[in-house]
Amino acid sequence: xxxxxxxxxxxxxxxxxxxxxxxxxxxxxxxxxxxxxxxxxxxxxxxxxxxxxxxxxxxxxxxxxxxxxxxxxxxxxxxxxxxxxxxxxxxxxxxxxxxxxxxxxxxxxxxxxxxxxx
Numbered sequence: 001x002x003x004x005x006x007x008x009x010x011x012x013x014x015x016x017x018x019x020x021x022x023x024x025x026x027x028x029x030x031x032x033x034x035x036x037x038x039x040x041x042x043x044x045x046x047x048x049x050x051x052x053x054x055x056x057x058x059x060x061x062x063x064x065x066x067x068x069x070x071x072x073x074x075x076x077x078x079x080x081x082x083x084x085x086x087x088x089x090x091x092x093x094x095x096x097x098x099x100x101x102x103x104x105x106x107x108x109x110x111x112x113x114x115x116x117x118x
Contacts, residue, residue, distance in 0.1 A: 002032030002033050002034055002035075003032065004030045004031055004032055004035075005018070005030070005031070005032075006028060006029070006030055006089075007028070007029050007030075007031055007036060008020050008022065008023075008025035008027070008028055008029075009025055009026060009027040009028075009029060009039075009084060010023060010024055010025050010026055011026045011027065011080075011084075012026075014043035014046065014047060016036060016039065016040065016043075027084050027088055027092040027095070027096075028088065028089045028091065028092055029084060029087035029088050029089070029092060030087060030088075030089065031087045035083075035087060038083065039080070039083055039084075042076055042079060042080050042083070043080070045076055046073060046076045046077065046080065078101065081096055081099070081101055081102070082102060084096060085097070085102060
């Protein structure tokens, strides 16, 4: 079994640091290497979807809620926040809980890892 280490997450830039002075960070988590790999994959897929939605944003007659790229991006961000909540320290959990964005369907690691995009 992998040993958990602390990592520091910048949610805006999708960066994961092994040290708190590695850069600006928002959330502290305790994760194994495989859990961090899942988070990195989610960040990568989110970046791809973000780029696709940017390209489609220039089509004026398509509304936000009718664009599948936007729905995919929103769902991935929900999964990311759920994973950060699951792995986070108490300050991280409190902050995410206060944001009011948690999805009850993604409350545990099995549900998060069962997400179809991995």
